[in-house]
Amino acid sequence: MKKLSLNALLPYILCIVLFYAVTIIYFKPEFFDGKSLFQSDIVQYEGASKEANDFNKTHEEKTLWTGTMFGGMPIYLIHADYPDLALAMIDWTFKGIFFRDKNAHQLLLTLITTFFALACFGVRPWIAAIGAVAFGLSTYNLIIIEVGHMTKSWAIAYAPLVLAGMYLAFQKEKIWQGFALFTLALALELRANHLQITYYLAFIAVFYGVSELVFAFKNKTLPDFAKATALLIVGASLAVGTSAGRILTTLEYGKYSQRGPAELTPLDAEAQGTGDGLDRDYAYNWSQGKFETLTLLIPNLYGGSSNEKLSKKFETYQILQNAVQQGQLSPEEFKQYIERAPFMYWGDQPFTGAPVYAGAVVCFLFILGLLLIEDRYRYWLLAGVVMMMMISWGRNLEWFNYTMFDYFPGFNKFRSVSMALSLAVMLMVIVGILGLKNLIEVGQNQQDFNMIFKKILIAFGATGGLALLLWLVAGSLDMSSPTDEQLGGLRDAVLEDRAMMLRNDALRTFFFITLSVVAIYFFLKKKISLQITTLIIGLLITVDLWTVGKRYLSESDFSKSRRTSVHQPTPADEKILKDKDLSYRVLNLNNPFSDAQTSYFHKSLGGYIAAKLRRYQDLIERQLSKEMQMMIGDLQKGRPQFANYRIINMLNTRYIKANESENGVLRNPNAYGNAWFVSNILEVKNADEEMKALDTLRPDSVAVIDISKFQVSKKQFATVGEIKMTAYQPNRLEYEYTADNESFAVFSEIYYPEGWTATIDGQPAKFVRVNYILRGMEVPQGKHKIAFTFHSKAYETGSTITMISCVLVLLLSVGALGFTFWKGK
Incomplete structure (x- = not known):
């Protein structure tokens, strides 16, 4: 057993302290001013989950159904608790136990996971810390915190750890640590519950696996590859087991959701898609433009965001100010325009909260890294970046994305494909930091300076040179947008401001890249130390990303009134x-x-x-x-x-x-109520006929039923009687009725094929779907009680698997951690 010294651990401890400091400083309003972010998606979540949360606080049995959204629906995708406490403890340790109730935990999580991932790739602590800051402060990660896309933020944060686990598993001497880390990281990735990010991550993992297969074949190490792959498959199975509850309920719901098979013939004869999954146009509404992808290098290439802040240097600002002075614009309207100008962005997406900016120095290091790192890692990392870019282009790369949408399993279940660029940024950071690691090793070993500096100049030309070129030609580019016609007299000023924004940021990018090249040059020439070089590169990346990030997530986005005012009844x-x-x-x-x-x-x-x-x-x-x-x-x-x-x-x-x-x-005095009796049943043969019948149906007296799916004993019923709801809980509905004859009741509750059971006087009863979406039931004459109860078999089965798998993963993680410390690695 090797002894782990404090000196060996100290850099890691200091880096963690640094991450806490960075997080606290960036989120200063949250820590010191009692302010919070509005986070539109969190506001929506709070509204969607309110009924279930209130019910669960006072009832031992938790509800899996809510009656407050879309007439009633399962709450699986909104809020559901699973027995994964063992995994949750690890999750919140990564997120910072004391940050648990703060938005800041999302940044801290990304910093810590990326740091440990890069350390697993063999990167020195302080270099790994630079990579962590580079990924954590990239604009996409910041803007999804601002709008409240928490599950997406968590899934992106755990992605580097998943790849790090694979890396260790493919190292023969670290295969068991890799197996444990991969299993734990993938379990946390799945717990984040953002399947789209995990789905895209799977493509990258496959590229990595194929690369390792080629490497093993060339080096005659196929048995080692087979062993590592087998362990990774076992680990993936365990990880999937920890989220079995989420996965099984999602699979169940998915069959009946928008992402499942369509039941109606499309209204539009030219409607796109296979009929299974989302509509193609809807899925690709947020598609990144191909040239727009260069915002990775120059943030304001496409006018920044759809909520740009205008200063006095903008021509548009001056025109708007003149309009106020002339009485053509109110001061309130002027303030709204200059604080959140919606017309500067001119890209392909309907709107955007921020450009996806990886960082000037990061882009430079990425190109340099591709020239320096070994083939074993270069090609799968590059393939991953290219794949994520191609996916993000959506409808702008029809031959690829439309083919994938129509034929590749699962691809048509997701929308807003531009988010794939977030994983491209992750891979760019990994390549860049691995390249910096190799550069340092080359510099310390005093290898051929001319050969290395030639590669540096290539990377400088590809990034800094491109930025300089765009600075020169900014005024001649067509920066118009189809929506510019609505700008009227502002149009020319807006076009000039777009060019100005591009020129300023292009020059800014060139400046940061040039400074990084100078620092590296002096390091290779032994003019400055490794420590000074690391500090300079780290500061350049931090200042670059921090200042751009503050454009889109700044102190002005925090408010003291958010928590107290947002859910006040009107x-x-x-x-x-x-x-x-x-x-x-x-x-x-x-x-x-x-x-x-x-x-x-x-x-x-x-x-x-x-x-x-x-x-x-x-x-x-x-x-x-x-x-x-x-x-x-x-x-x-x-x-x-x-x-x-x-x-x-x-x-x-x-x-x-x-x-x-x-x-x-x-x-509305004509609402039919919770339930009513109908006199006639209209039989149709398919979903199209059922929907068509609703065009003229009188639902208060007639119910339409698809006889290809459901049967009733007769078409006419007596309606002499009364039915009313006597008790309401989201997962249990109770009614009483009296009827002089056998009758047919229609309930104004959404029909869902799984989970709901019905009883009459405590005895199982059959119910059917009527009116395309509601429930209907034949009921016997007399006075009786009806109850509908919701229990999910998928949830119950999945929860059992989740609990067992979480315990196994926890034991595996603790064992691997103990083994690592025992070995002193």
């Missing part, structure tokens, strides 16, 4: 909340299907989630949207015709929010 909410009936729904006419704030207080027809139930989305597109437009038109005329909004009525929509004032609330 006068409209307060008026509706006076109605204490068990269950009714609310329709907010202001963008309801991208709004979970209404769900915070009410059972909403709308909500916010990336994957709604497929049938509910169909209902939105083909029925609800039409009725909403009809309603808005009627309201503008001052004559709402509530009886005509048949689909809205069958969803038990008692209140309409036209605006947030008390007078903006309209009570």
Whole structure:
């Protein structure tokens, strides 16, 4: 057993302290001023999960269903607890135990995981720390913290550790440590629960595996490769087991969500896609432009973001200021424009919170690294970067992405493909830091200076030279956007400002790269020490990324009022909340299907989630949207015709929010209620006919049923009787009814094929889907009680597997850590 000295551990300890310091300084308003970020996605999450969270606090059995979003849906993708405490403890150790309730933990996590990953790749602590800061402060990582994409942030943060585990596993003498690290890292990666990032990471892992296979074949080490691969497969299986609950429930829900098979014939004959998964145009709406990818090198190449801050040096600022003086623009409008100008960005995406900027010095080191690192790592890392770029281009690279979308398993389940660039940045940092590591070794060994400096000049030309070229030609580039026609008299000024932004940042990039080349030159010439060189490169990268990052996540984005004001009920909410009936729904006419704030207080027809139930989305597109437009038109005329909004009525929509004032609330007297009896059954043969029937259906008296999936005993029923809801919990609904004859009840609850069971007087009862989306049931005559209860077999099975797997992974991790310390490595 080798003894680990404090001197050996001290650099690692100091680096961790440094990461805490960087995090605290960057998030100073959160630590010292009691402020927090608004984080739009977190606000939506809080609204979406409110009912379930409140219920779970007071009930031993946790609910897996919520009635407050889209009429009702499983809560798997919103919020669900799994028995993974063992893994959670490790997770929060990485995130910083004392940072747990702060947004800052996302930056700290990325810094720590990247640092340890690079250390596993054999990089010295202080060089690894530079790489950690480079990745942690890249603009994409910062902007997703600002908007609240926490699961994505966590998944990106754990990605380097997954690759580090693979690296160690392919080193014969460290195979067992690699097996343990890979298993733990992948378990944490999956726990982050952002499958799109994990899916893209899998491509990189495959490239790495293929590269190692080629290396093993050339070096006649195939048995070692086979052993490592076998262990990695075992580790991946264990890691998947730790998230079995999440995976099984996601697979279950996915079959019935927008990302599952389509059931209706497309309205548009030219609709794209295979019918299984997302619509192609929707999936590729956020596609990175090919040339726009150069924002990795020059942040303002495409006008920065869709919320740029304008200073007095902008021509646009001067024109807007003149408009205020002439009374053409109010001071409030002027302030809004200069603080969040939406017209500077001119790229291919609908809008963007920030350009994906890797850093000037990072881009230089990336090219240099490709020229310096050994072939065993060069090609899979480069292939990963290229692959992530190609994916991010989406519709701008049709031959690749449309083919993958139509034929490659799982590819059509994801949208906003531009996020793939985040993993490209990760790989660029790894290449750059490995290149810097090799450069230092070359400098210390006094190898051929001319050969090395030639490669430095190539990297300088490819990055600094390109930046200088763009600085020179900025004024002659076409920087117009299709939306510029809306700018009117501002257009020329905006175009000039875009060119100015490019020139300034291109020169800035050239400056940082030049300084890094000078530092490396003096190091190779033995004019400055390794320590000074490391400090200079580290400072250049930090200052570069810090200052650009502050453009998009700065102190002005923090507010003391966020936590106390964001979920305050409006006068409209307060008026509706006076109605204490068990269950009714609310329709907010202001963008309801991208709004979970209404769900915070009410059972909403709308909500916010990336994957709604497929049938509910169909209902939105083909029925609800039409009725909403009809309603808005009627309201503008001052004559709402509530009886005509048949689909809205069958969803038990008692209140309409036209605006947030008390007078903006309209009570719908024609809502059908929680349940009602119908006299006739209309039989259809498929989903298309079922949806078509809703165009003219009178749901208060007729129910339509797809007889290819469900059967009823007869087509006509008596309607003499009464049915009402007597108890409501999100996962249990109770009703009482009286009926003089056998009857057919329709419930204004969303039909979901898995988990829901029904009883009549405690005995199992059958129910069917009616009206494309609702539940229906034949009920016997007399006075009886009906109950619907939701239990998920996928959740229960997955939770058992999760618990067992987490214990195994914890034991494996502790064992590997103990073995590493015992060996003194």
